[in-house]
Amino acid sequence: MTRILGRRAADDPDAPTGHLGAYRARDGSPGARVRIDLDRPHAGLVVGKRGYGKSYTLGVLAEELARVEGAVPVVADPMGVFESLAEVGATVVSRPRVSAAALGPRAWCDLLGLAPESPVGALVWQAADARDSLAAMREFVAAADTRAERATRRAAENHLALADSWGGFEPDGLTADDLLGESAVVVDLSGLDAAPANAVLRGLAGGLYDRCVRGSPDRLPWLLVDEVHAFFDGVAAPALRTALTRGRQPGVSFVGATQRPSALPGVAVSQADLLLAHRLTSRADLGALADARPTYVASSLDERLPDAPGEVLLVDDATESVHAVRIRERETPHGGGSSRASEIG
Structure with a gap:
């Protein structure tokens, strides 16, 4: 039996979903397949220590969204690790500019x-x-x-x-309409310093929200932001907050990934109807999640977090339930791993 997370029982069972992974059985074997709702707009948060799979999970979500005819993932990539999504048809913008x-x-x-x-x-x-x-x-x-x-x-x-x-501006820069085409888009911010990267993301996030408010586009955007704490701490923050708190009504989904949930404003955690938590050990980070989560999970959150890379504790507010999931393998190469001295030469 396949479980669909993020979806209420009354929703259309044939609406788009994405293959997220499988339940973690107690003996370590994979359990039933887990899919995630990609039909309705969502606000999500992916957290975890470095090296435990948060960017990998964001990439899996982008791969699944790239297959949905009525949705388009827009990945804000501050580390330059999502270029491989071009293998599933994504357009990679390596020198992003906005007007x-x-x-x-x-x-x-x-x-x-x-x-x-x-x-x-x-x-x-x-x-x-x-x-x-x-x-x-x-x-x-x-x-x-x-x-x-x-x-x-x-x-x-x-x-x-x-x-x-800074090189982040040009008259014919990216617009919301450029992002809402037929393919996924990776906005590679790795070549920009913090200020212009924040400026570009503020322009794009605000543009996507405004475009959806004016009327439903052919495809609904999912804005996926890696290392999102760096943008909630910069000039992009107001546009991200708007997408997070008000985006679902006009059709904007927002998913941020971070290793520092304690550096996010409380609304970034409390507004997430899907929380995917990899391993965390910092008391501040665990406290930030517990303080903003519902009572059905907050009291035992730190005891239930997984230990191994690729495993998540998924909190689904749609059904008020918690699930132990192992994320499926990526179909495209993951560029988020650390370099090793043994690999040189």
């Missing part, structure tokens, strides 16, 4: 560390509100009327020149 207009005035102030009410922040806000490219924003600032102090203009120009040097 300056994808961020909006508030995001520009956040990105540059400027208070919107400060003279420099106010000028950058005006430029972002009036222009739709970074070059045009710089021209706007340079041509600001004489009421703007020269020092204010110079400071704003310097901030925008710094942003330009």
Whole structure:
């Protein structure tokens, strides 16, 4: 018998699902097959210590989503480990850029560390509100009327020149429509520093949400973000929070993977209707999960977590149940393993 997790009994039994793995039998043998609902939008969180399979699990989910006609996985890849998904038809964007207009005035102030009410922040806000490219924003600032102090203009120009040097912006950058085509998309952020990587992800996550709010696209997006703690700590955080807390109604699914759940805002854990927990040992990380999970799992969470790589404790809020699962083998090579000195030469 195959179990479908994330799905209520009243849901359509023929709706799309993905093969996640199999139950972990007590004697170590594989039990019944486990599938996961891919029909309805979900908010998910994959956690675990380094080396225990969280990125691997995210890759399995992306492989399954790539087969669903009405869905499209968009993988934000800060470590450059998901390129092999091209073998199942994914498009890999190795130099991702977004337009300056994808961020909006508030995001520009956040990105540059400027208070919107400060003279420099106010000028950058005006430029972002009036222009739709970074070059045009710089021209706007340079041509600001004489009421703007020269020092204010110079400071704003310097901030925008710094942003330009990051290489994360171009007028014809990625849009939501580019991501919602017929194939999965891997957005390789590994070549960008933290600030531009956050800017690109904020633009893309916000764009996907806005596109779905305007009307259902041909394919519903699943935004999969590896090392998600690095983005909840940056300028991408507001867009990710929106996708997490409000995305399901218009059709945006969000799944983040992290080895540091204690570094996430509490809402990132409490809003997840699917929690896939690999091995964790940090008291802070275990506490963060326990504090935000329902009573039917929180009290014994640390005692029930698996010990071996590839095994997860899956908490399914749809059925208010907990399952011990071994994740299936990837169909595409996994690029998340550590290099070894013995492999050189």
